[in-house]
Every structure is written in structure tokens, then in C-alpha cells.
Amino acid sequence: MKKYISIFAMVLLLIGVLAACAPEREETSGSGDGDSNASGDGEEATSEQPESLKVWVNDSEEQKAALDELFARYTEETGIAIETTPMNMLDQVEALNLDGPAGNGPDLFFQPHDRIGNIVLQGLAAPIDLGEAEGDYSETAIEAITYDGETYGAPLVVETYATFYNKDLVPEAPATMDDLMAIAEEQTDQASETYGFLMEAANFYFSYPFFGANGAYVFNNEGGSYDVTDIGLNNEGAVAGGELIQSWYENGYIPVEINPDIMNGLFSDGKVGVAITGPWNIPAYSEALGDSLGTAILPTVDGNNATSFVGVKSWMVSEYSENKDAATDLAIWLTNEENSTFYFENAGELPANQAALEGEAVTSNELIAPFAEQIQFGTPMPSAPEMQQVWEPINNALLFIAQGDDVQEVLDEAVQQIQDNIAAAQQ
């Protein structure tokens, strides 16, 4: 009898599974395809001003305080209330993936540009038209937020790294690679733990400029889209860059074991002449060294300016927003000259707005100004989703280079591995 019952239950279940049919849905709601532009234009006709906009802001205290002030001004100007939700920038995509389709998502969210490729693949961001404002941003920033020919987001912040030096040890910042090598040769004494020049050379993010200055590239970029089959990390320029980096280890300038904690510790102790790192270290360094701290753009390599990686953080419009136009207006307003200057003064992040970047507020700050200058020589980090498959192989390659392996061989292997990884990821 038991058998009959269970068989009956199975049959019932099977019938249920096969008989279950699709619920009724509206086919037009929130499509993730490129054609959403067309439907967006259709809605525009109503062009009613929304009562409020929802914005997800990064959960850093300073940034939030600066933005709250700006939002208050915006509400005063336009009458549109702004609801903010603080959420770590890096968690926003995952949350939007769930909240967006459920209708609880924001109109605007805040993202670093190198995640754009992934965001577009998930269909979470709407391409926006910056209109006349497009010319106001620095070229690097616009290049960074352009993906497959469309612009995603209004850039607020640009970020790159530059040279820090200790004026007590190095009176003048090294202008060329040769100067830097001379400093390293002269001042490095590993036995007493003093170093002329330190950087995280085994981290591709920081060592890219020395590849790029010689003509290496990650993915070939033509007309705003990346050709991920064309990887330039084992060409002649890359090998030259790799050999340059290898020479630092071979000459004993930089120890293989360096990591950010150790480097920051040594620099703060005044045991390092020159260090290459990002502006986030300014507060800690200037507290430790006081007026002895100086910053400068990266030294030139064989007469070429070093092409540091530039990161751009921008306001992106959610694909699920019902007020895309109003959200775009807010994003552009937030990133205009006045407001990005205000944001820079209060949150300390470099503005992507060209006029603000060249403005008094930035240039009068001795420690920050070189970073603003370095931006113009920089290359935006590739925003293609395939970039994620680049980091580990190339960082490992840098480690092998540091350990003295043949540069060409190591880089060939790394490129092969990147291609394999990309192939595996796309399967």
C-alpha cells in the first residue's frame, strides 16, 4: 500500500510540474537590452518632476557628510527631495542586482569605473546622455566611463598614484627614471633597513606605468571599446618594463617581501627616500613626516611620461529607475565645477570635472596638485569584464620576475594564462 501512495504522490507531482504554466507578466517592464533607450524616450514625454530621488552613497563618513550638504542644496534649488542610503560602494552592485528588479533600488548609485563592464553585463546601469556637460570632464574620465561606445554615469572623482618623497633624504623629487635609480643606488642599505626607493612593484596596479611608458597595454582600445583578444603584456615594451622592474630587485633596491604595511611603516619612520603610492596615504604620511613630505608626478621613463592607472568613480543611473532623466540631471549637477570642488574640499577626493581639477582649490594644495597633474598622463584601468582575469596571472608574473626568472618567458606564460582564463570564463 505504501508503494501505491508514494507512486501516486510522484505522479501527482509530475503532473503538477508539467502543468504549471507561466504567470502573466508585462513584457515591457524594465528590459535590460540596449533598446531601453527608445522606451526611455517614450516616457520622457510626461517629463514630470519626481517628488524624490533615491541615491545610494558610499558609507564613508566624510563623503556622506559632504554629499548630504550638496543634496540639501539641490532640494532647495529644485524641490526634489533626496533619500540617501549609505552603503559600501563595493556592495552596491550585488544589492542592486536584488533590489533593482524588486523595485526597491535607487535612482543613482556610486561606482568605480572598472566595474562598468560587469554592471552592463548584468543589465543594471542605464547608458546616459551627458549632453553639453560631457566636455566639462577630464578626457581620461570620459574615456573611463565609456563602454562599448556608450557613456555610463557622470564622473565625480578621479584617482591615481604618484611619487611621495621625504625632503630630508631627497631634496628634490626625481624627474626621470635615471634620477630615481641614482637615489636608490645611493641611499639603499638593506642591512640598516634604509631604502632610496620603495613601491609595491609586484602589484600590477602600481607597476603598470613602467610597462605602459614603453608601449605595453592590457587590452587594445579602439574607439571606446576593448579588443580583449589583443593583449599587449608580452610585447617589446612590456619586456623592457619587466626588465626595468627586475633590475630593482637584482640591484637590491626593493626587497621581494615588501608589502603595503611594511612600506608604509618604513616610509613613516623616515627610512625611505621615495615611495610610489596613492593619495589615500597622504594623511598618514604627512602626520608622520610633517613638512618634510613632498609629492610629485611619476618620473619619466626613457623620456615618456609614466602612464599610471587612473580610477574614476561616477554616479550611475539604475536601469530600474523610473526617473532616469531627473536622475541624470542630478548626477550632472553633482559633478559640475562648483559642486565637485565642494566635494573635493570636504571629502578630499580629486574632482573629475576638468575646471575643478585645474581650479584654485586643487592647485593650491601642494600635496594634491601633483596627483591632479599625473591624471592627464594616466590611462584609465580597462573596464572590460575580462580585466578580472588579468590581475592574478600578471601579478604572479611580477612575482616570478622579482625572483629573477626570464622576463619574456614569464610574460608569455602570463598572457597565455590570461587567454586561457578568459576562455574559461566565457564558456
Next chain:
Amino acid sequence: MSTANSTAKTSHNPRLAVILSILLAGLGQLYNRRYVKGILFIILEVSFILTLGRFLNTGIWGLRTLGTLEGVDNSVFLLIYGLISVILIAFFIILYVANVKDAKRDAVRLRNGEKTPTFKEAARNVWDVGFPYFFVTPGLVMLAFIVILPLMFTIALAFTDYTQYNQPPRSLLSWIGFDNFARLFFETGGAGNNIWQDTFISVFTWTIVWTVVATTLQIALGLFLALLVNDPRIKFKRTIRTILILPWAVPAFVTILVFAAMFNDRFGAINTDILAMFDLAIPWLQDPFWTRIALIMIQTWLGFPFVFALFTGILQSISKDWYEAADVDGASRFQKFRNITLPHVLYATAPLLIMQYAGNFNNFNIIYLFNEGGPAVRGQNAGGTDILISWVYDLTFELNQYSMAAAITLILGLIVTGFAFYQFRKTRSFKEEGNI
């Protein structure tokens, strides 16, 4: 059965009751003239179908198709709704089976002329017998949704094509059967080599070595120290015990990070202060072999206090009579240890020790925090000390092959459960009393 009774109704047909209750829950009970119960069953069933029918329909449909309209249907949501529906239907089926069984039992009683309890009596009976179940049920229901649902979700993902280039809400997922597993083991890949297969085997072997060596060492050290401290000649037992427990008291991730700094090849205390005295400099973080040694030593340090505490408790509870008897027989110190102490200790703790092995098999924290699975090895996709779990973690973030990660996780889960299950069956401690 003892009472011969005149009320027996040989015409009452249990089979009919069963068929009726299958057709509609409660009908069989009505046929048995258990009206209140029958009506309750009918109300329960009808309300279940009315309130949840639509949800279940959508859920099952979603589970079958994972959505049909790109950009509108969200496959992940549909998958979760579907799994919730499956759990609800499972509850429903359990109730239904209970209903059929109940109808049959009552019908048999009725035919035999046994006195059927009134509804009131039956209710009291259920209250008395079912009281523990009454309290356990909410917990079990919660468990189904909090533990079983995510588990089912992971299992389901392993059979889909969820990758970075095919992810909701923009794209739809679809069922691809065992393709992920086939790729892992058999495929030779488009680029000529299969990164999954090559790396899987080398990572797997290290995972096994790591599990066996690290766990065995921590148990051996724990046992050794417990025996030492338990020796009657030792004084200040409490103080010594407290000190030995300390590594356990510090949060593991703090200890690991401190060790990572201490093992730094050039700047760490171990090379600069300790080994420098012997003119040694070991590449702890650069050479895979030494990194493995360092990891095993750290895990031994982290793991022994628990084993030590466990064994100390057991040792104190072994009756002195055993040893006195052994002394009379002239047993040696080693014989006493081998035949009295060891069996006592292992008998009581075997399941917990097995859990130590299972825990180290998936000990992500130490591998990842110490050196992120590094150092890198040329021509290999995983670092020199990556165990399966940390390798899967890396792959998920690097390749974003979510469904592949789920497939590997499933294999890991099966290995650990299989191992644990086998061992638990073999050890007697988990069998119920009297069933030995």
C-alpha cells in the same frame, strides 16, 4: 483485539477509505464517520490550495523553465521561489500521506469493531503523545528554510549556466544537466589545456596531505600535553592548563595575521630574530614547501588547545582501579597507555576528532589569511598552498563561473559528508544507548 465484539462491521472497506482519502484528503475520514477530523482535513487542503496554489504554480513553472522572457524574468528569483514551493509541497505531501494512513487505520479499526475514540479523546491523545513534536515543529520548519533552502539553491546552481557573461537580471539561466561536472573532469578545453582538471588534481592532493598531517599533529600534540599535565608529579596543574588553553582564547584570525607578519621572510621576527642566530633564512612565504610547513605548524598551534582540553577531561575520569589492576599484573608504562588510556580517550572523543579532520579539510581561514593560498606556482592556476575551498573562492572571484564554483562546492560537500558519515557509523559513541 481480545474483546470479541458485536459492533464489528465487516462491510466497512479500508481500501475504499484509502481511495477516498487519496481523492480528497478528509473524504476517507468522512466515510469512517469521523466527521470533525474529516472536515478539518478538507478545510486544510482547500485553504492550502486556494492560498498557495498560485504561488506554487509560478514556483514550479519557474523551477522548470528558469524564466522565458529575457530581462523580465529573473532566473535567480524564480529558482528560489521554485525551491520554496518544493519545500511547501513536501510539507503538503507529508500531511497528505498522514491523512491517507489515518483513514486506513481508522477504517481497519471500524471494521474490526474496535471502539473508536471520540474527537475529544483523540485530541487529548494527540496532545499527550505529540507534545514534544509540537515544540520541535517550529524549529524544524525554520530549519527547512534557513538551512535546507540555501543548500538546495547551491545544488541547483551547479546544474545551471550561471557565469559572469550569463547572469540575471539581464540574461536567463538554463538547466544544463551535468555539463559543469563533465567539464571539470573530462573536457580538454578550447585553448588546448583544461585549467580545471590540471589544477584540481594537484590542489586535491595537497588538500588531503594538509588535512591528514595538520590534524594528526594537533591531536598528537594535544594528547601528549594532556598526558604530561595529568601526571601526578606535575604541580600547578591549573596554571599550566590555563596557559595551554590560551592559543584557543585568542580569535584565530588575529593569531593567523600575527603569524603571517612573523613569518615574513625579511622583516618577520622568525627569520630576523630567531633563525638569524643560527645564520638561517628560510623563505617562508616564497617557497611553497616552506609555506606548507609554516601553515601546518600554525594550525597545530591553533588546534591543539581544544584537543588538550578534551583529553584532560577524559583522563581525569578514568578510574584509578584500572591502573592499580594493571600494576598488579606487572604491566609496563607503555602497556598501560596502550591498553587503558588510549582506548578510553579515543572511545569518548572519536566523533569530535573526526570533526577536526573535516574542519581542516575546509579550513579556509588559515590558508587565505596567511598567504592567500600563495606563493604562486608557475604554470598553475592555483597557488602553492591553495586547498580546494580557497581555490574555489579564488576562481569564483577571478573567473566568475558561479555555477562551476557551485559544482566544486557540491563535490567538496559530498567528500566531507561521506567521510564523516562513514566514521560516525563506525564509532559507537553516536549510537543510541543499548544499541551497541
